[in-house]
Amino acid sequence: MIGIGTILTGISTTISTAQKAYDLSKQMNNLELKEVIMELKEELLEIRSKVMQLKEESDALKEQAKIKEDLSRLKLVDEVLVDPENAGIVYCVKCREDNGKKSVMTESSADIKYSKAKQYECKTCGHAAKPYHLNFTGY
Ligand SMILES: [Zn+2]
Numbered sequence: 199m200i201g202i203g204t205i206l207t208g209i210s211t212t213i214s215t216a217q218k219a220y221d222l223s224k225q226m227n228n229l230e231l232k233e234v235i236m237e238l239k240e241e242l243l244e245i246r247s248k249v250m251q252l253k254e255e256s257d258a259l260k261e262q263a264k265i266k267e268d269l270s271r272l273k274l275v276d277e278v279l280v281d282p283e284n285a286g287i288v289y290c291v292k293c294r295e296d297n298g299k300k301s302v303m304t305e306s307s308a309d310i311k312y313s314k315a316k317q318y319e320c321k322t323c324g325h326a327a328k329p330y331h332l333n334f335t336g337y
Pocket residue numbers: 290291292293294301320321322323324325
């Protein structure tokens with residue numbers, strides 16, 4: 199598969215070639231040729247900018263797919279998500295459902311005195327949960 203980076207390199211090389219042709223046409227004092235080559239160069243610059251845009255979109259999609267795959271690995275325990283391969287970190291179920299995001303939840307000590315379960319709070323959306331069955335040694 200040809201990468202977008204390879205295409206961009208090819209376009210840049212072609213732009214340099216167009217620049218050389220432009221310089222030659224200037225030396226030849228051929229106004230018509232100069233204008234055509236200038237147009238060619240401008241079109242190439244436009245193509246390059248569109249390809250760069252495509253690359254950005256493609257990178258964003260790849261990143262989204264990676265996050266989605268990553269999120270699908272997480273296990274639901276009560277109201278939080280845990281990573282079976284990386285115990286000790288709790289993720290927000292609301293952020294996954296609403297935005298497909300992987301947001302870390304932090305322990306909030308507010309309720310510890312009155313309850314055996316720790317309370318967790320999402321840094322991103324503020325969602326709070328008390329996973330009574332969360333036992334990191336078991337995952
Ligand atoms: Zn959240």
